[in-house]
Structures are given as structure tokens and as C-alpha cells.
Amino acid sequence: MMRGNEQGPLLRHGVIGVGGIGGVHCRIAAASPDVTLVGVADSDPARIEKAATMYGAAPFADWRDMLASGRLDSVAIATPSLLHAHMAIECMEAGLHVFLEKPIALTLADADRVVETARAKKRVLTVGHQYRVHRLHRTTKKLIEDGAIGRPRQILWTWAQHRDEKYYSHYPWRQNWKDAGGGVTMHSLSHDLNVLTWLIGAPVEVSALAVNQKHDAETEDIMSASVLFEGGALATITASVNRPQSHVVRQIIGERGMIEIPDTQSLTFDHKDHVLLGRFDTHAPPAPAGIGGLTGQPHVQWSPVPLVGDPPKWKKLLERFGLVRGLKPHGLAVLLQSFAHAIRTGGDPIITGEDARGTLEFVRAIYLSAIRGRAVAFPVDRTEDAQLMDELVSGRTQMRRFRG
Ligand SMILES: NC(=O)c1ccc[n+]([C@@H]2O[C@H](COP(=O)([O-])OP(=O)(O)OC[C@H]3O[C@@H](n4cnc5c(N)ncnc54)[C@H](O)[C@@H]3O)[C@@H](O)[C@H]2O)c1
Structure with missing residues (x-):
């Protein structure tokens, strides 16, 4: 049965990259009253198995299979920085809201493309600047x-x-x-x-x-x-x-x-x-x-x-x-809450794509x-x-x- 709270069903959330900070993204999603962690993806089989077992989420060796599964409303991306921009763009084009780890991209031209995709696809984009x-x-x-x-x-x-x-x-x-x-x-x-x-x-x-x-x-x-x-x-x-x-x-x-x-x-x-x-x-x-x-x-x-x-x-x-x-919640948990709230209400999260591009x-x-x-x-x-x-x-x- 789908879990929910007074605001409706929980967002079905996934994490791509379950290494150092991706592990934190899994933990805060699993504890969140706003999202339910349904899928985890990583190119490292040992990491993916560990995270899937720990959180009872579906494992994906290829992150694109997780997108294609149709199980997600939103995704956190916590892979090495080079991968951020193109993964975020593909996820938003597939209809997902994106919680992207920092930096938003490595070059300004790529950051422009990420921000523009969020705008064009009307997806909520937030970035992990939790300070x-x-x-x-x-x-x-x-x-x-x-x-x-x-x-x-x-x-x-x-x-x-x-x-x-x-x-x-x-x-x-x-x-x-x-x-x-x-x-x-x-x-x-x-x-x-x-x-x-x-x-x-x-x-x-x-x-x-x-x-x-x-x-x-x-x-x-x-x-x-x-x-x-x-x-x-x-x-x-x-x-x-x-x-x-x-x-x-x-x-x-x-x-x-x-x-x-x-x-x-x-x-x-x-x-x-x-x-x-x-x-x-x-x-x-x-x-x-x-x-x-x-x-x-x-x-x-x-x-x-x-x-x-x-x-x-x-x-x-x-x-x-x-x-x-x-x-004392992890700063990323506060950002996740603000991300989920923005998806529900159509407002802005605490950190917007434009902030992160700046x-x-x-x-x-x-x-x-x-x-x-x-x-x-x-x-x-x-x-x-x-x-x-x-x-x-x-x-x-x-x-x-x-x-x-
Ligand atoms: N917000 C913060 O405070 C904070 C803290 C640390 C890191 N970060 C950011 O998070 C990102 C990850 O950093 P980290 O220290 O967790 O790195 P990490 O190396 O510990 O983890 C990266 C994970 O991504 C996986 N991965 C690599 N390529 C992949 C692919 N193609 N598909 C799926 N998974 C893939 C790796 O196997 C690994 O598990 C970096 O961009 C970093 O800047 C943010």
C-alpha cells in the first residue's frame, strides 16, 4: 500500500550514486515524512546491494533503467561532479523532479542548460548547498x-x-x-x-x-x-x-x-x-x-x-x-523537505537552480x-x-x- 501523510501520497524518490554523500541522501529519504525511497542506482554492484538491502529499495545497476521503470517522481543525484549536468537534464526530461548534489555543473554553459531544462519541463530543481x-x-x-x-x-x-x-x-x-x-x-x-x-x-x-x-x-x-x-x-x-x-x-x-x-x-x-x-x-x-x-x-x-x-x-x-x-537534522534533510514542499505547492525550494548557477x-x-x-x-x-x-x-x- 502506498504510504502517505496529510498532504497526500509520499513522493516516490530514488538516489543515483550511493557512495559518500549518496549514503546520506538514502538515509534522509528513508527517514523523511515527505518521500519514500523506492529505488537506488549505482555503477558499483557492492554499494548498490548494500543500499538496496539496508533501505528495502529496488536496486538498479544502470540509472537509466531506474528512470525507465516509471517508479519515481523525484531523484537525488550524488555521483561524481562531471556527471551532474547531463544526468540532471535526462532525469528532468524523463519527468522527474531533481535534487542534484553540488556543483550544479562544471561549466557555466552546462549550468545554463540544467536551469533551462528545469524551466522548460516545469520540474523542481534543488542543489545540495545545505550550509x-x-x-x-x-x-x-x-x-x-x-x-x-x-x-x-x-x-x-x-x-x-x-x-x-x-x-x-x-x-x-x-x-x-x-x-x-x-x-x-x-x-x-x-x-x-x-x-x-x-x-x-x-x-x-x-x-x-x-x-x-x-x-x-x-x-x-x-x-x-x-x-x-x-x-x-x-x-x-x-x-x-x-x-x-x-x-x-x-x-x-x-x-x-x-x-x-x-x-x-x-x-x-x-x-x-x-x-x-x-x-x-x-x-x-x-x-x-x-x-x-x-x-x-x-x-x-x-x-x-x-x-x-x-x-x-x-x-x-x-x-x-x-x-x-x-x-538536529542534517542540512540535506531540511533541503529535501523544502524540495518536497516545492513540488507539492509549486513554490521555490530553499536553494534554486539559479542560486546554484550563481x-x-x-x-x-x-x-x-x-x-x-x-x-x-x-x-x-x-x-x-x-x-x-x-x-x-x-x-x-x-x-x-x-x-x-
Ligand atoms: N552537499 C555536500 O555536503 C556534499 C558532500 C560530499 C560530496 N558532495 C558532492 O556529491 C558528489 C559525490 O561525492 P561523494 O564524495 O559522495 O563521492 P563518492 O565517490 O563517494 O560517491 C559517488 C558514487 O557515484 C557512483 N557512480 C559513479 N559513476 C556512476 C554512474 N555512471 N552511475 C551511477 N553511479 C555512479 C560511485 O560508484 C559512487 O558510489 C560530488 O559531486 C560532490 O561534490 C556534496
């Missing part, structure tokens, strides 16, 4: 929207963790331009670039440097960018997988105050973060003379900010003593700037973008390498 739902980012967004710091003017945003050689060698597709489309910027920082445009606005110009310091991969393992946003905010953004010990500092400085996250923990998951709000006792005026002479500085009054969506203290205490189970454009502008050695303005030229990718994939152009 948007982390408490840290919702808290930061609320502070900015409430005017707590005034207009953001300057941003320091870093992402840094340690990834050893096994991170690449164990997953050969992560090592090269052809399959992964980039290194730390594409793979990890893209989540943050998605959040930053949501917090600050669209980027208008980028100047970046990227090199490979440590890893055998073809792509960059460290990157530094200066970004001008619409409205005039300037950001310094860095990303690295070369840090032995991660200590990640972030600041957003506005005209009335600043938000500081002294050591960001929510780099991958929705961890607890400490957010500080510093209010200037005098607003930074347009000209320095306005704050009391040439050297006058406003004082800063610091206070901790409770995280949006954090459980109340009494609940945390009960959780600590194991009296209630802590409910994020890819940010990533691609960083690569164009770093590799061509010049500032890059938005919108990014699609032909230049495709040419750069051809050169990187063929090896005619290579990431600079520095070895100590």
Missing part, C-alpha cells in the same frame, strides 16, 4: 537583515581544514579537472560562496590567486580572493586544505558594528558556533573626521548572540542527560582570475569559461605548483 540552513548562517543573516551592523562594508571569510593525500587518492575523480572541475574552491568553498551571496549580495568583480602547495591532484589546494560585491562591500576570502590544525576566523564589518565568529566550527556540518556582535558606539561616518579628529575610533561593545534555531537551555540539559534525543559562476570567476592573472567581472563570459575548462582538462594549462 544555508546551518544555525550560524541563519543567525548571521538575521543580524544583517535586522540592521544590527548596518550595511556590510568589509568581510573576512576563511575556510580551512586538513585533507591528506588519501582524500584524493581514495576517490580518483576528486583529483582532476575533468571529473571534479576544481579543488578546494569548487569542492568545499562553493558552499560558503553560496552563503556569502545570500548574506551580502551578488559579486561584481573578483581578483584571485590559487596554487597547489602539497597534493598530487591537478587542482588547487589553497586559494585567496578579493571580491567586490554589489553595494560596494569588499571581501577577502581564503580556502585551504593544507592547514594541519584548522582555526577559522570570520568577520563581517558594517557601518554600525561587526559580526565576529572567533573560530567557526560549521565548516561542513551545523556545529555549535560562537557568534559575537560588536556594536560601534559611534557609527562609522562617511569621512574619518566625523568621529573626533583624524585618529578618532568608535568604541566597540561586544555581546554574544544566541544562535537562531538553537534548542532552549532546558531542552539542552535534558539532551545532556539522555532524557530526550537531540534533534555559486558556480562565483567559483568559475575565481578560476578565470587566478589562472589568467587578471580581475574578472560578472557575468562571466561562457566562451571564456569553456575555453579555460578545455585547457585545464587537456593539460595545456596547469595549476601552479609550489613545493618546499
Whole structure:
């Protein structure tokens, strides 16, 4: 019998690619009140058998057979990045709504085709940029929207963790331009670039440097960018997988105050973060003379900010003593809920195809700037973008390498 909830029958959902993050997609679908996991597809027979047995879903060795089975309303695609665009397009052409893992595509021309197919086929498309739902980012967004710091003017945003050689060698597709489309910027920082445009606005110009310091991969393992946003905010953004010990500092400085996250923990998951709000006792005026002479500085009054969506203290205490189970859903589960809701209501999911294309454009502008050695303005030229990718994939152009 078909399961359902008060909104009607559950969406019949499938997952293509049941490896690392595909396993999470299976788990959240199996636990979801909105979808029922009916099929799983993977080119690896051992993985497919394991997932099919664990979740009682039909196994498919060929993802196209799963599409042709007629059993699905929607599908999550969690295969290596090179496969995203064409799989998403075929699935939407077959009538399915698509929850695509990030990145939406490897080139901007392909991202345009994915977005256009969703529009033409009237399918809901969402992409796995789940950092948007982390408490840290919702808290930061609320502070900015409430005017707590005034207009953001300057941003320091870093992402840094340690990834050893096994991170690449164990997953050969992560090592090269052809399959992964980039290194730390594409793979990890893209989540943050998605959040930053949501917090600050669209980027208008980028100047970046990227090199490979440590890893055998073809792509960059460290990157530094200066970004001008619409409205005039300037950001310094860095990303690295070369840090032995991660200590990640972030600041957003506005005209009335600043938000500081002294050591960001929510780099991958929705961890607890400490957010500080510093209010200037005098607003930074347009000209320095306005704050009391040439050297006058406003004082800063610091206070901790409770995280949006954090459980109340009494609940945390009960959780600590194991009296209630802590409910902190995976960010992808929140996106799945929003995806299912958009399918039912005809609205937009939290992350739209256009959002994810904008994020890819940010990533691609960083690569164009770093590799061509010049500032890059938005919108990014699609032909230049495709040419750069051809050169990187063929090896005619290579990431600079520095070895100590
Ligand atoms: N949203 C996130 O936080 C997040 C986290 C990790 C990875 N990702 C994205 O998810 C994607 C997968 O990453 P991963 O780390 O899970 O990789 P993975 O290598 O662990 O898993 C990929 C799976 O796809 C399968 N596969 C490969 N080719 C296939 C094909 N033609 N048909 C069917 N299955 C095929 C592989 O057998 C494997 O099981 C990447 O694009 C990555 O960028 C997103």
C-alpha cells in the first residue's frame, strides 16, 4: 500500500550514486515524512546491494533503467561532479523532479542548460548547498537583515581544514579537472560562496590567486580572493586544505558594528558556533573626521548572540542527560523537505537552480582570475569559461605548483 501523510501520497524518490554523500541522501529519504525511497542506482554492484538491502529499495545497476521503470517522481543525484549536468537534464526530461548534489555543473554553459531544462519541463530543481540552513548562517543573516551592523562594508571569510593525500587518492575523480572541475574552491568553498551571496549580495568583480602547495591532484589546494560585491562591500576570502590544525576566523564589518565568529566550527556540518556582535558606539561616518579628529575610533561593545534555531537551555540539559534525543537534522534533510514542499505547492525550494548557477559562476570567476592573472567581472563570459575548462582538462594549462 502506498504510504502517505496529510498532504497526500509520499513522493516516490530514488538516489543515483550511493557512495559518500549518496549514503546520506538514502538515509534522509528513508527517514523523511515527505518521500519514500523506492529505488537506488549505482555503477558499483557492492554499494548498490548494500543500499538496496539496508533501505528495502529496488536496486538498479544502470540509472537509466531506474528512470525507465516509471517508479519515481523525484531523484537525488550524488555521483561524481562531471556527471551532474547531463544526468540532471535526462532525469528532468524523463519527468522527474531533481535534487542534484553540488556543483550544479562544471561549466557555466552546462549550468545554463540544467536551469533551462528545469524551466522548460516545469520540474523542481534543488542543489545540495545545505550550509544555508546551518544555525550560524541563519543567525548571521538575521543580524544583517535586522540592521544590527548596518550595511556590510568589509568581510573576512576563511575556510580551512586538513585533507591528506588519501582524500584524493581514495576517490580518483576528486583529483582532476575533468571529473571534479576544481579543488578546494569548487569542492568545499562553493558552499560558503553560496552563503556569502545570500548574506551580502551578488559579486561584481573578483581578483584571485590559487596554487597547489602539497597534493598530487591537478587542482588547487589553497586559494585567496578579493571580491567586490554589489553595494560596494569588499571581501577577502581564503580556502585551504593544507592547514594541519584548522582555526577559522570570520568577520563581517558594517557601518554600525561587526559580526565576529572567533573560530567557526560549521565548516561542513551545523556545529555549535560562537557568534559575537560588536556594536560601534559611534557609527562609522562617511569621512574619518566625523568621529573626533583624524585618529578618532568608535568604541566597540561586544555581546554574544544566541544562535537562531538553537534548542532552549532546558531542552539542552535534558539532551545532556539522555532524557530526550537531540534533534538536529542534517542540512540535506531540511533541503529535501523544502524540495518536497516545492513540488507539492509549486513554490521555490530553499536553494534554486539559479542560486546554484550563481555559486558556480562565483567559483568559475575565481578560476578565470587566478589562472589568467587578471580581475574578472560578472557575468562571466561562457566562451571564456569553456575555453579555460578545455585547457585545464587537456593539460595545456596547469595549476601552479609550489613545493618546499
Ligand atoms: N552537499 C555536500 O555536503 C556534499 C558532500 C560530499 C560530496 N558532495 C558532492 O556529491 C558528489 C559525490 O561525492 P561523494 O564524495 O559522495 O563521492 P563518492 O565517490 O563517494 O560517491 C559517488 C558514487 O557515484 C557512483 N557512480 C559513479 N559513476 C556512476 C554512474 N555512471 N552511475 C551511477 N553511479 C555512479 C560511485 O560508484 C559512487 O558510489 C560530488 O559531486 C560532490 O561534490 C556534496
